[in-house]
Amino acid sequence: MREHEIPVKTEVGQREVGERRRSLPPHARTVLIAINGTQTLAELRDGFRAFADFDTIMIRLIAEGLVQARPADESAGAAVSAEVLRAKQLMTESVAAAYGLRGITLTLRLERSSSAAELAALLPDFQRALTKARGAEFAAAIVARANALLDTAALPR
Structure with a gap:
């Protein structure tokens, strides 16, 4: 995640705040709760400067699919379609579940991607x-779903 991007809770992250199903360490839970979709990563890091493990916490939250990045200024780049965001979330959550x-x-590479082409x-x-983690059949099914989302995103509207 880049410094100027805004961390936002995924649907899974929002559920985690209420349900507490994962055994997140106290600092990680505090950071997850504080993520409100308005502060950039740099601003959050500054607010949590007392947490020496802030970067490790953010990596964990992203890897577990609880948080994802959103550009700070949507007008600065092309708007990301809902299909691209769903494909990115599917891919990120699949890697997190498998590994x-x-x-x-790979999770960080996925998080840095902001277009269907990337x-x-x-x-x-x-x-x-x-394929290595879960087998060829599982991988083919997930890749087919991601491809379908990316293909839909590429269609002219």
Whole structure:
């Protein structure tokens, strides 16, 4: 996640705040609750400067699919379609479920992607990772769903 991007809770992250199903450490839970979709990563880091493990916490929240990035200024770049966001969330959550924190490198690459083309470029690595972790049939099904979302995003409106 880049400094100027805004962390936002995913649907999974919003549920976690209320349901407390994961055993998040107290600092991680505090950061998750504080994420409100208005502050950039840099602003949050400044607010939590007392937490020496802030960056590690953010990596964990992203890897577990609780938080994702949104550009700070939507007008500065092309608006991201709902299909691209769904594909990104599907891919990120799949890697997190298959690998947990061990999949952080691919998770971070997915989080940095902001277009259908960037996500499509990651599909071969994504499929290899899922095949290794969960088998070819599982990987093919998830990749097909991600492809369908990305194809829909590429259609002219």
